[in-house]
Amino acid sequence: MRKLPAKLASQLYGAAELIAERGLDGTKIEDIAEATGIPKATIYYHLDGKNAVLEFLLGDLLDMIAGAVGVAVASEENARTRLEAAVQAQLGVMLEHPSLCRALVGDLGRATRLPELAAALRTAFYEPIEQLLAEGVSDGSLRQVADPGAVALSVFGAITVAGLSAAVEGPSADPSADAARFSSAVSELVLDGLATPGSRDQRRGEPL
Amino acid sequence: MRKLPAKLASQLYGAAELIAERGLDGTKIEDIAEATGIPKATIYYHLDGKNAVLEFLLGDLLDMIAGAVGVAVASEENARTRLEAAVQAQLGVMLEHPSLCRALVGDLGRATRLPELAAALRTAFYEPIEQLLAEGVSDGSLRQVADPGAVALSVFGAITVAGLSAAVEGPSADPSADAARFSSAVSELVLDGLATPGSRDQRRGEPL
DNA sequence: TCGTATGTTGTACTCACGGTACAAACCAAG
DNA sequence: CTTGGTTTGTACCGTGAGTACAACATACGA
Numbered sequence: 001m002r003k004l005p006a007k008l009a010s011q012l013y014g015a016a017e018l019i020a021e022r023g024l025d026g027t028k029i030e031d032i033a034e035a036t037g038i039p040k041a042t043i044y045y046h047l048d049g050k051n052a053v054l055e056f057l058l059g060d061l062l063d064m065i066a067g068a069v070g071v072a073v074a075s076e077e078n079a080r081t082r083l084e085a086a087v088q089a090q091l092g093v094m095l096e097h098p099s100l101c102r103a104l105v106g107d108l109g110r111a112t113r114l115p116e117l118a119a120a121l122r123t124a125f126y127e128p129i130e131q132l133l134a135e136g137v138s139d140g141s142l143r144q145v146a147d148p149g150a151v152a153l154s155v156f157g158a159i160t161v162a163g164l165s166a167a168v169e170g171p172s173a174d175p176s177a178d179a180a181r182f183s184s185a186v187s188e189l190v191l192d193g194l195a196t197p198g199s200r201d202q203r204r205g206e207p208l
Numbered sequence: 209m210r211k212l213p214a215k216l217a218s219q220l221y222g223a224a225e226l227i228a229e230r231g232l233d234g235t236k237i238e239d240i241a242e243a244t245g246i247p248k249a250t251i252y253y254h255l256d257g258k259n260a261v262l263e264f265l266l267g268d269l270l271d272m273i274a275g276a277v278g279v280a281v282a283s284e285e286n287a288r289t290r291l292e293a294a295v296q297a298q299l300g301v302m303l304e305h306p307s308l309c310r311a312l313v314g315d316l317g318r319a320t321r322l323p324e325l326a327a328a329l330r331t332a333f334y335e336p337i338e339q340l341l342a343e344g345v346s347d348g349s350l351r352q353v354a355d356p357g358a359v360a361l362s363v364f365g366a367i368t369v370a371g372l373s374a375a376v377e378g379p380s381a382d383p384s385a386d387a388a389r390f391s392s393a394v395s396e397l398v399l400d401g402l403a404t405p406g407s408r409d410q411r412r413g414e415p416l
Numbered sequence: 417t418c419g420t421a422t423g424t425t426g427t428a429c430t431c432a433c434g435g436t437a438c439a440a441a442c443c444a445a446g
Numbered sequence: 447c448t449t450g451g452t453t454t455g456t457a458c459c460g461t462g463a464g465t466a467c468a469a470c471a472t473a474c475g476a
Contacts, residue, residue, distance in 0.1 A: 028434085039453075039455075040454090041455070041456090042452085044436080045452070050434075050435095107317050108313055109231045109313060109315050109317075112313075112314070140406065141403075141407045142402045142404060143401075143402050143404050145393065145397070146393065146396065147392075150389065151394075151397050153373050154366035154367070154370045155397065155402075156369060157366045157369025158366040159365070161366075162361050185353065185354065185355040185358035185359050188354065188359065189398065189401070190401060191402055193351075193397070193401030193402075194288075194291075194363075194398055194399055195350065195399040196349060198349075199348075199350075213423095236463085237463065248426095249425050249427090250425065252464070252465080253423075253424070254423095
């Protein structure tokens, strides 16, 4: 099943839009066959079924994200700057592939139930952030927070939901402009927060 | 179909865990019948099908969230304080109903494809935040940002993903303690950001 | 006490779709 | 030509959602 020929792989992308639109359940194998031009029998020859189609498509997306973010994170800058770069990289890839992103949101449940994908999700999205936050504390460019795990999760959420929503809003005319817009908004939030200097001094105590 | 008897409604919750675990697709109507004690024929008498089961369960969750957040937002405090309260409220409800949350993530695609739920999602999660951000600028307790829409989206993502992840980590012994922990982490991020004072002066220019 | 309306449930059915089986054709490479 | 992988059409099977329907329960007003 692994290693399906390049030609088929590229044809398979023709199914992304379909799956994004109707969800995997709403999409019949026959539909996929028609949309991609690959006959059903051939699909089953290479792939283990519907899920494998999704797995292939999303696996690719996740690899692209992990790759781009990996590059962004590997520079010599301080963690704060690299965090900005990572945000930009992740949003850039996401906005370049809106239908894959829509497929991802739409079938998130299935995706997380596919073990290989679940792992890829983690390494593509969450781990780089977590790492960066820790490094930022070491190099002094990011603040020490009380609960690094929870904060990393939130940062991850801020970035990802922004990208996902952007993808869901139908593809834009200029994805890279959008990516820039969104990533500066996200960075602004994540780095500087929303409190005004005036209200910032009131320390939060124990809520509840 | 609307207005199913209270007794059945409460029985239906018995299916939440099941759906959370296996996804709606992985759950047969027969399974739901068995888990809830409501026979299949009766389910179909009241509900329009599998989707309606999900719609009912998630609709309830969303109502609870919208309600709790609504209360939090309605106080006399400044927007910044109310934002903290809203975060706490949303996470509180989410952590109290982990299996509903898991069902929500798992079948997000389906949920957003059910028009009534899509609207409820918006009003429960996104709109209060958006509103609060605008009010914070007016009352001076929150900073004016370049792209309020995108920032609101990110804040929404930060809160929601934190809650969702917490819900996915299996139910905890003390949900309200967890809610407090997570909500203070999220508030810390959203209000104060992560940049250290030292690195904060380097303004971000045009990325890309 | 009946009659009618409304809910409850079991059983049996239909039908769409995912997946499989298989045989025929195709296409290298040796 | 032969051999071994690939490609594809076609026919088929099993599962599970949804439907039909009849029998039964329950309530309630006349």
